[in-house]
Amino acid sequence: MAEGTRKHAKILVFSTEKISDPAIDMAGLLKLHYPPKVLTISIPCSSGIKPRWILHAFRKGFDGVFIAADGSDCPYGESCTEKTGKLVNTTHDLMKENNIEPARLRMAAICSVCSESFVKQMKSFNEYLLLHSNN
Amino acid sequence: MNNNIGVYICHCGGNISDYVDVEKVKQAIATEEGVTLAKTTIFACADSNQKEMVEDIRQQHLNGVVVASCSPKLHQITFRAVTERAGLNKYNYVHANIREQVSWAHSDNKPGATEKAIHIVKAAIAKVRYAKSLDPIIIQSQKAVAIIGAGIAGMKAAIQLANMGCPVYLIEREYFVGGRVAQWDSLSTSSETGKQIITRLYQELIKHNTITLFTGAEISSYSGSIGDFHLKVNIKPRYINQQCNEGGLQKAIDVCPVILPDEFNFNITNRKAIYHNFPSEYPQLPVVDMVHCNRCGECLKICGAIDLDQKDELLDIHVGSILMATGFDPYTPIDGEFGYNQINNVITLPQFQRLINLNEKKLIFNEKEIRHIAYIYCVGSRQPEGENKYCSRYCCTTTIHIANVTRRKFKEINNYHFTRGVRTYGKQETLYRESLANGDVFLQSYEDDLPVVTSEDGKTIVKINDILTMKKSMEIEADLVVLVTGMVPRAENSIGALFKLPKGRDKFFNEIHMKLRPVETVIDGITISGACQGPKNVTEAINSALSAATKSFSYVSKGELELEPIIARIEKDACTWCGACANVCPYDAIRIENDGQKEYAVINNAVCKGCGMCLPVCPTDAIDLTAYSNSEIESMIDALAQD
Known part of the structure; x- marks a missing residue:
C-alpha cells in the first residue's frame, strides 16, 4: 500500500524539551520515518504530565497516548522515572474507570539520542492500535 | 487571551516546502480564532523577513506570534529576539516545528506531512492565545569552563578562555598533551611542525594561572546543567x-x-x-x-x-560550561583491505607520517630502502557500501604534502597517487601543483572499480583501470603501499555517552546547525570543537576551538544566566493542603502557609525549577505550570485532535 493511503492510528506524544525532543528531532534529521499521525506536545519533564490531559486526549479522539519519558537522564533528578511511573499507574486506573483500554497509554524512556528507539516505539504502537481498534 | 496573532510559515528554502504544501497550511490556519495575519516566507530566519515581522508586529499591534519552521532548538531564540525588537514580550511567541518533526520525518508521505503541519501550527496558535508577558529567571553561572581533551583544539580553546579571564580545567585522558598534532612533523597548514606548535602552545598554557591541566584524567560522572555542572574527575x-x-x-x-x-x-x-x-x-x-x-x-x-x-585521585570540579575537544581516530583498514595486514609493505598514512619522521637520509621500511611509493586514496572514506560515506577532507592535501616532503627529504623517490579525484581545496591546490611539477603520477578510478593490491613473487603490485587514460589498465610495482585513511569518530566514546551528546549520520558529535549554531549542542551549556565534530584539518580545528571557547565563555562570562520563567503556581482557593506537592518536590520549593483561615501551599519562586512534578499529585488540581496550564495543554490537544 502506498504510504499516502495507508491508515494510521492517531497518537499523542508527550515529549520533553531537553531529552526526548532532541531524539525526535534527530529522527527527522536522519529521515527515519514513522506514522504521520504521531503528534507531539513538548513539556519540561515527563513526571509533570497531568492524568487529566491524557484522559482529555482520549475523549477528543486520540487512539493512543505515548509518554516519551526522560528516564534516568532527567535534568530534574533521578526520581523522575519513579514519579512518571506512578502517574502512568494512576492514569491507567482512571482509564479503566472510564472504560478506556489501559494499553492505549504507553510510556518508554527516550534519551536525547534514542531516535531509532522512538521510531520503533511509534511503529509498534501504531500497529498495536490499528490491530485493536474497533474500525 | 491574545486575539491579534501573526503566523509565519517557512519554506526553509525547500526543506519544508518540498514535502509540505505550505500554501495549503496557510489557508487552513488563516481562519483560526485570533489569527489576523498569515504569511508564507522562503526563509523565516532571513534578515529581510525578520525586519518584515518587526514591522508587522508594530504596525498591526500583534499580541501573539507563531513561526512554523525548523526545530525550536535552532531558531526559537531568533524569533523571540524579533518580537522583543518589535516591543512585544518574547514569551508571546510560540514556535512550531514543521521541519525536523514534519517535513523531514515524513518526506515519504507529502499529504500526511501537510496534514500534520496544519495540526502542529493550529496547536501553536492555540497555545499562543494563552501566552502572557513574563520576565526571565536569573540564576548564578559558575565562571569556569571544563575542556575535555588537550589536543590542539582543547589547548587553543583553553588559552583563548584564559586570555578572556576565565578559569579553565583542561582534562586530558592521555598522559601527554598535544593529541594527534603532536604526532605529526611537517604540516601542510603551517610552516611550524606539529611538535613546534604543541611546544609553543604548552609554554603559553602553563603561563596562565587560571588553567588547571589534568593528564591521565577522565570524567567518571556528572550532574547539573548549564551554569552549574558538577564533574567528578578520576586522575590516574x-x-x-x-x-x-x-x-x-x-x-x-x-x-x-x-x-x-x-x-x-x-x-x-x-x-x-x-x-x-x-x-x-x-x-x-x-x-x-x-x-x-x-x-x-x-x-x-x-x-x-x-x-x-x-593511587588514583578523585576530584570534584564545578563549571558553568563544558567544551568537548576529544578528537578523532584514524580509520583502521580491515584485514585484507588493499592488502592491509596481509602484505607486509602495506601501511596507513599515519604510519607513513611517523615513518618519514623517524627516518633520516634513507627511507627504510622492513629493512628495505623505499623508492617507489603507491598512495591509495579514500580508504575508509567515501565508502559506497561501508558506514563511512563522508569525505574526510584532510587526507588528499596531507598525502600530497607528505609526498612532497618525502621527495625533499629522501633521494630518488617516485610517488604514484591512486585517487578517486583530488580534493585539495582552496590554497591547498598549490601543493597539488607542486607535486605535479615534481613529476608525481596521478591515476584515478571510480568507486566501483577500485585499485587492486597483490603480492606476486615477492613483489607488491598495484593495478588500476585509469579513467584519466580511457580506463587503460596500468600496474605499478611498489616498495611501499600507503593507504590514505580518513578520520573516524573515537572508538572509545564513553564521554559522549556520559553526556548523551547526539551524533550525526557520520557518527561524529552533532552541532545544532552547521552554519547558524556550529559549536552548540542540544545539551545546553556543552559545546563541541575540533575533529570530534567531524573531519577537520589543523586550521579548521583551531577555528572551531576558538568559536567554541567564545560560545562557552558567553555562558559563564556574566556570572549569571537567564532561564525560562517556568515555575509552578498554586491556586490558593483550590488548595486544601495535603502536602503531596511538597513531598514530591525535589527542590523543597513548596511550603505550607496559613493566613488564619486555611492552610495552603506556597511556591518559593527562587527555588522552583519548573519541572512540574507537583502537578499530577495534587488531588484538587490546584497547581499549574507557567506556559503549561490546563487551558494551554488542553487547547493544544483539541487542535491536534481535529479531523
Missing part, C-alpha cells in the same frame, strides 16, 4: 615522582623487560612499560604503563623516582 597517577633524575630514569627504561607496540608511532616501533612519547613531550615526565607493567621491580632498583604504589 604517572607512578613517577616530579623530582626525577633523568639519567636514572633512562636507565630504568632500559632495564624494563616489557616491550609493547608504541601507539605514538602507530605500532611501527616498540616502547617499554615505562615510556616517553618523544623528547619534547608535555608534561616532560614519563609514565609507567601499569596495565602492562609486570611489577618485576628492576626499575625500582635503579630509579628512586618510580613509585608503583601511587
Whole structure:
C-alpha cells in the first residue's frame, strides 16, 4: 500500500524539551520515518504530565497516548522515572474507570539520542492500535 | 487571551516546502480564532523577513506570534529576539516545528506531512492565545569552563578562555598533551611542525594561572546543567615522582623487560612499560604503563623516582560550561583491505607520517630502502557500501604534502597517487601543483572499480583501470603501499555517552546547525570543537576551538544566566493542603502557609525549577505550570485532535 493511503492510528506524544525532543528531532534529521499521525506536545519533564490531559486526549479522539519519558537522564533528578511511573499507574486506573483500554497509554524512556528507539516505539504502537481498534 | 496573532510559515528554502504544501497550511490556519495575519516566507530566519515581522508586529499591534519552521532548538531564540525588537514580550511567541518533526520525518508521505503541519501550527496558535508577558529567571553561572581533551583544539580553546579571564580545567585522558598534532612533523597548514606548535602552545598554557591541566584524567560522572555542572574527575597517577633524575630514569627504561607496540608511532616501533612519547613531550615526565607493567621491580632498583604504589585521585570540579575537544581516530583498514595486514609493505598514512619522521637520509621500511611509493586514496572514506560515506577532507592535501616532503627529504623517490579525484581545496591546490611539477603520477578510478593490491613473487603490485587514460589498465610495482585513511569518530566514546551528546549520520558529535549554531549542542551549556565534530584539518580545528571557547565563555562570562520563567503556581482557593506537592518536590520549593483561615501551599519562586512534578499529585488540581496550564495543554490537544 502506498504510504499516502495507508491508515494510521492517531497518537499523542508527550515529549520533553531537553531529552526526548532532541531524539525526535534527530529522527527527522536522519529521515527515519514513522506514522504521520504521531503528534507531539513538548513539556519540561515527563513526571509533570497531568492524568487529566491524557484522559482529555482520549475523549477528543486520540487512539493512543505515548509518554516519551526522560528516564534516568532527567535534568530534574533521578526520581523522575519513579514519579512518571506512578502517574502512568494512576492514569491507567482512571482509564479503566472510564472504560478506556489501559494499553492505549504507553510510556518508554527516550534519551536525547534514542531516535531509532522512538521510531520503533511509534511503529509498534501504531500497529498495536490499528490491530485493536474497533474500525 | 491574545486575539491579534501573526503566523509565519517557512519554506526553509525547500526543506519544508518540498514535502509540505505550505500554501495549503496557510489557508487552513488563516481562519483560526485570533489569527489576523498569515504569511508564507522562503526563509523565516532571513534578515529581510525578520525586519518584515518587526514591522508587522508594530504596525498591526500583534499580541501573539507563531513561526512554523525548523526545530525550536535552532531558531526559537531568533524569533523571540524579533518580537522583543518589535516591543512585544518574547514569551508571546510560540514556535512550531514543521521541519525536523514534519517535513523531514515524513518526506515519504507529502499529504500526511501537510496534514500534520496544519495540526502542529493550529496547536501553536492555540497555545499562543494563552501566552502572557513574563520576565526571565536569573540564576548564578559558575565562571569556569571544563575542556575535555588537550589536543590542539582543547589547548587553543583553553588559552583563548584564559586570555578572556576565565578559569579553565583542561582534562586530558592521555598522559601527554598535544593529541594527534603532536604526532605529526611537517604540516601542510603551517610552516611550524606539529611538535613546534604543541611546544609553543604548552609554554603559553602553563603561563596562565587560571588553567588547571589534568593528564591521565577522565570524567567518571556528572550532574547539573548549564551554569552549574558538577564533574567528578578520576586522575590516574604517572607512578613517577616530579623530582626525577633523568639519567636514572633512562636507565630504568632500559632495564624494563616489557616491550609493547608504541601507539605514538602507530605500532611501527616498540616502547617499554615505562615510556616517553618523544623528547619534547608535555608534561616532560614519563609514565609507567601499569596495565602492562609486570611489577618485576628492576626499575625500582635503579630509579628512586618510580613509585608503583601511587593511587588514583578523585576530584570534584564545578563549571558553568563544558567544551568537548576529544578528537578523532584514524580509520583502521580491515584485514585484507588493499592488502592491509596481509602484505607486509602495506601501511596507513599515519604510519607513513611517523615513518618519514623517524627516518633520516634513507627511507627504510622492513629493512628495505623505499623508492617507489603507491598512495591509495579514500580508504575508509567515501565508502559506497561501508558506514563511512563522508569525505574526510584532510587526507588528499596531507598525502600530497607528505609526498612532497618525502621527495625533499629522501633521494630518488617516485610517488604514484591512486585517487578517486583530488580534493585539495582552496590554497591547498598549490601543493597539488607542486607535486605535479615534481613529476608525481596521478591515476584515478571510480568507486566501483577500485585499485587492486597483490603480492606476486615477492613483489607488491598495484593495478588500476585509469579513467584519466580511457580506463587503460596500468600496474605499478611498489616498495611501499600507503593507504590514505580518513578520520573516524573515537572508538572509545564513553564521554559522549556520559553526556548523551547526539551524533550525526557520520557518527561524529552533532552541532545544532552547521552554519547558524556550529559549536552548540542540544545539551545546553556543552559545546563541541575540533575533529570530534567531524573531519577537520589543523586550521579548521583551531577555528572551531576558538568559536567554541567564545560560545562557552558567553555562558559563564556574566556570572549569571537567564532561564525560562517556568515555575509552578498554586491556586490558593483550590488548595486544601495535603502536602503531596511538597513531598514530591525535589527542590523543597513548596511550603505550607496559613493566613488564619486555611492552610495552603506556597511556591518559593527562587527555588522552583519548573519541572512540574507537583502537578499530577495534587488531588484538587490546584497547581499549574507557567506556559503549561490546563487551558494551554488542553487547547493544544483539541487542535491536534481535529479531523
